[in-house]
Amino acid sequence: MEFAFASEVFRSRIFKNNLCTIGFGIILFIAMLGLLAPVIADDPYKTNLAERLKPPSLEHPFGTDQLGRDLFSRVVHGARTSLFVAMTISLISMAIGCLIGAVSGYFGGIIDDIIGRIIDVFLAIPELVFNIALVGIFCVAYGVSTWNVILAVVITNWVSYARITRGIVLSLKEKEFVLCAKAIGARDSYILLRHVIPNAIGPIIVLATLNMGNVIMTIASLGFLGLGIQPPTPEWGQILNSGKNYITTAPWITFFPGLFIALSVLGFNLLGEGLRDVLEKRTLEY
């Protein structure tokens, strides 16, 4: 029954929504490029100094960088890195944030007060500045790794999920189905996982989709500042950074990774907006 309903929503609502379709199309396009990177692109690490700083051509559709590496290969492989890291961050943040937010909203009292203050502290610090500091600390403590970036961004990113989930749970816990479950003696953990969180999932999915764009921007910003994923691993922000000194002579080094960052953020934002429209409509109907 639930599956049939979900599939009906997808068919009739999501794909009829223009924002959703365009956003989904863009993301699908970038994701496919990333997935097919080993087939459609060359080795992104292969240097060829004879081909240094070559403009876009049939041989190198996006041109080459200062080490003569094919930029198309680097940007397309960069999609894998950026999307994988962004997805990982979003999923971990969502899991942590939803759990903390649900516990905070459901139990209330001193637990809610403590979690609420912790959330306030995190929200008071500018996210990017906090990320920069964390990445720096992790690099010194644990050495250079992609997981430093993931961990640093997760530490700041769970907060928005916790805040939204807490708000939803606060209203859901007063609903009849929750009270009924309590009346028949269901355990709190069962009520939370079985009844409360599934009913809060709509807004969380919207948030997660919109948040993906933010996370991609954060990873790219850290990469641009030289704090994110380190060379030679292809990553959009880091490629953008490497091209900044050549902006007048070889603008393609900055243009194409910039374009892909913009496209992916646009794609996730459009999809998020569209999902919000669809899910809000569904909520209103009920």
Place this chain on the structure above:
Amino acid sequence: MITRRDFLKYMTLGSATLLLGCAKKTPIATPTATPTTPTYKAEFVLGYGKDHRLRGGKWGIGFFPKIHVLERLVEYDLKNDDYVPCLAKKWEVEQDGKVLTFELNKGVKFSDGSEFDAKAVKFTVEWLKINHPLGSETFESAEIVDDYTVSITFKDAMFFNLAKMAEFHMSIMSPKSVRPEGDPKGEFVLPIGTGAFKVVDYKEEQYAVYAPNEFWYERFGIKPKFKRFVVRFIKDEDTRVMALKSGEVDAISDYSHGGSDYTPRNQLGLLQREGYKVFKRVIPLTWIIAFNYKKEPFNDVKMREAVDLAVNRDEVVKIFDNQVLPARTLFIEDAPGVKEAGVTYEYNPEKAKQIIDELGCAGIEVNMIVDKAQSDQILVCQLIQQQLKDIGINVNLEILETGAYKQKRDAGEYDMRLYYIGGTDRRFYLRMFWRFHPARKWKAYVSERTGDLCEKILTEFDKEKRKQYLIEFYRAIHEEHGVVPLYFDIMTTVASKNVDISYEDMFHYPNGIPFGEPLFYAVGVREV
């Protein structure tokens, strides 16, 4: 009524006027413009990567003021491997170099008008002995023989003592630079020297303002083209380039220490194409791959040889638009003994691969640490990573913050890293000591054989014998593949189009002594 004759007359007149009007203008002869002396701005602004530490520090004031505010007793002529007079007229070597007696030039004045004499040299030696790491390990005492003769006793008897006297750190300052005046234990206030500049103002980590030292310019019979020389400290290399492009500074220059805080070499070609004046001089500073040669796998000479053979130096210099030269020898040709040694570093990836296969090390994983602050080195490391991959060595790059980099380097937690040997001309022997002597901390490579040769080089006063030791040393380093030379570095200054200075003035003292460090006594910014 107009007759036909009038009509024809007017038509002819009109046509003639029209033709004259359409005719190409012939240049009107003007009197030839007499060449006028360009007018220069009162202020010259330089962007520089390091604070000048004009209030002193562990290693004294910065290198820029050491070169521009102070002078040394002797200077070094790399090409001839000779020490030439500067503040000292001549010198005598006694007790195998344990004692050096310097006869000083007369009539030289410090920028405050006081006389330069033996007292100033004695004060400087005593001050350095108490306050400076190099001074404390070098000097024993200084005695005044007469007003213009001073005898310096060193801790050890060696040629290296004379070489050290041309070093940045051994620059002579006035006893009035400290408070109480002339007290070697006194507090350092500001440097007062005999050099081209005098200090006017200074704000730590922000700026330093200098003015021409009239006594210095008078001594050499030249006139300064500026009234104030302002140095802005811009730490970030890209920001320095942007400051030049925006016109905030008239020129940017390398930190004379060599090997850091310089204009990225990969941008020099671009700046040149954009019309900036690029002054560069090749110095005996070679960027190398340094191995952690005491631990596996690079404690094996064959592994080091494989890396040496796999590096394509011609490719490395392409990163820098060929602005630097590939290092096929340990130092540049002008360095003593290099030509005669006949040692050439070869590129032979097939042979390198064969060695790796014979060692059974194909697919071996090694790590290479890089300092994130140096964008050039990050590019070089990525290229080397690819070149070594081709012979079966997988290099994991660790691009680290400067602090983390130093921590790993000092703890020996690396297999390979980029490093430099040598320096500007005056540092040739000093860095020989620092990089290859067994007793030093910042070593690049030391074996029993090379360490022994290094000791002999630094002891031997006889130029020819010293050259022979140098030749043996270059051969030993090559045979043991102690380090892998990559490229010869340069010292640069990039200046705006309206900055006037010749290459000769930029890299030569007015008396013709070649300097590895850029000199700014003759610069001027033309009024546009």
